[in-house]
Amino acid sequence: MNSFTEENYLKAIYKLSLNGTQGVSTNAIADELSTKPSSVTDMIKKLAEKKLVSYQKYQGVNLTKKGRDIAISIIRNHRLWEVFLVEKLNFKWDEVHDLAEELEHINTHKLTERLDEFLDFPKFDPHGDPIPDKNGNIIQHKDITLSDLKIGEKAVVVGVKEHSKSYLNYLEQLQLVLGAEVQIQDIVEFDATMRILVNNKQVIISNQASKNLIVKRN
Amino acid sequence: MNSFTEENYLKAIYKLSLNGTQGVSTNAIADELSTKPSSVTDMIKKLAEKKLVSYQKYQGVNLTKKGRDIAISIIRNHRLWEVFLVEKLNFKWDEVHDLAEELEHINTHKLTERLDEFLDFPKFDPHGDPIPDKNGNIIQHKDITLSDLKIGEKAVVVGVKEHSKSYLNYLEQLQLVLGAEVQIQDIVEFDATMRILVNNKQVIISNQASKNLIVKRN
DNA sequence: AAATAAATTTAGATAAGTCTAAAAAAATAA
DNA sequence: TTATTTTTTTAGACTTATCTAAATTTATTT
Structure with a gap:
């Protein structure tokens, strides 16, 4: 152990x-x-x-292989517990990290697999991070961020690169949650501040914020 | 902390x-x-x-009051997690103790209350032990055991005084689980071994076993 | 009440994980 | 290439929780 x-x-x-x-x-x-x-x-x-x-x-x-296997299984645990906390216990996505940080160490194969099943084998956690499967396979995000988009392009929010409470909380206020559709309206050349449309509402977002928001073009 | x-x-x-x-x-x-x-x-x-x-x-x-409050809140946690493990993750009653022993220490007020709500405010854990409420009030069992009953009496299993895996597993094999109805058919005078009826099946049970089974007369 | 036994505490050691301060190695600049 | 800076490691100390062995206190016998 x-x-x-x-x-x-x-x-x-x-x-x-x-x-x-x-x-x-x-x-x-x-x-x-x-x-x-x-x-x-x-x-x-x-x-x-x-x-x-x-x-x-x-x-x-x-x-080593052995070390990586352990790391991945802990990450699997962590992300499954985050799903549980958000979906079953109604926590918000900015509240679950620290709790999952503790729960992840109760690293019993049987518990993890039962939890996975109970949650119906989720593929992503509440921040859009991929959940390794029981064999340790993990999808890596391609990491296109909002800041990579050009004026006029549309995309869907699929994850975040920064997990701080303050960032997640801020995103939620802007309704920039997983699944939100965005369209780039304007980009300030000087500092890459963006004016975007989120659910038909105009939002101004800094480069600092936009480069940590993972999106998928559509 | x-x-x-x-x-x-x-x-x-x-x-x-x-x-x-x-x-x-x-x-x-x-x-x-x-x-x-x-x-x-x-x-x-x-x-x-x-x-x-x-x-x-x-x-x-x-x-002290402070120490007792902490002890009770940990017991509350422990028992709520046991309910979760049995009711939601389909663990058996003899499998949950050690896991709950770890989960109980993630002692965050909000998590406990959300879990309680998710489980619909259970009053007893899977072994029949009372779950303290959020103010720390806890019902104490009166502890009538199977061994206290006389020939002919009927009762319902409501708990156990011994929580070992082997005892719980043995009880399950005899279908002596929570809610099971029993009737005393015969008692050996020498060593208090009982012949009882469980779901219309005859079962022989030692005093060692019967005195750890908490029941309620009916 | 004195002698013996049992329970409890003290003293000193050990292991895990951390820290500060100093030394050593590697990277960078002049 | 030598000097300076940065990174990394070592040495020694501290804390938490544990242990063994010895000392002390309390309980039990005789």
Whole structure:
């Protein structure tokens, strides 16, 4: 068995390894987990001994197959619980992250599979992130964001790249939730601020906001 | 915030204080939690500092109001999750204890209340144990057991006093589940073994088993 | 009431995970 | 290429929860 802490490190390393192609740096992990680089080094050594990561001093870490499997199963759990919290317990999409962060560590195969079935095998969580299937296969978003669109183009909101409470809450106020249809009306050349149509209502949205909103052209 | 460990101590002390009337002894807690008396002493000191228990050296401990409130809210959580696991995820009554033991510590007021509502405010868990309401009020069973009945008497199974997997599994095989109707046909004078009728089927049951089955006469 | 047994506490050690400060290695700049 | 900066690691300390072994207190016998 692995501790909650070990699992959180694996998850962080997994997440960070999606961006870069090389090994994940100590500082990046420390940042992601709000801890100190020295603590990270210690934990990496422990994970390396357990063959959950491969690691050479000063060269960053990579997950092994075993480590990646664990990370993915925790992500699966996390996202299934988020679906449960939103769909069954009526939480809002900006409220579920922290709770799911705790629930995800109750990592019992049988519980996960029963939950998956109870929720009718959802493919995406309430933020549009794909839920790995029970074999660990996971669809990766192509990540077209609102900011990639040109004037006149139409699209549907399918996810977010930023999960902070404040961002999610802001989007909800603008009715920019999953499934919302948008059309670009105007783009300010200077700072890429957009004027868009959401449910026939005009909305002004900054580049900071638009580049974190994942959409699908239609 | 309190750690999982602290919460487990509070729960253990609460449980043990239901039996005896005096303070709960160090050894009893050690036994309940499968730990050593010296560890218990250490933890008790910590809980006493936090004003969760009252404690005088060598005199046993008692929960304070604050400590009891926490214990009861954890028990509430535990039992609500058990209902969820059995009713929504189709687990059997002998499978849910350990999972609920983990879920109970995700002790967020909002989650508990939403779960309670989702489950339609159940009054009893899958083993017949009463679920404390949101104010911490808890109905105490009168604890009439099958072994208290006389020949000819009829009753309904409403709970168990022993929660081991093997006992629960055994009961299920005999169809002695919650709501089952039983009638006493015969009692062996020597060792109180009973011959009873469960759903019109004859069953022989030892005193060890019958004295842990809570029933209600009808 | 003294002797023995049982229960409880103390003292000191250990393991997990974290931290600060200092040292070492790697990356970048001059 | 040497100097400087940044990143990473090491060394040593701290906290939480646990343990064993020894000491102390309380309970039970005789």
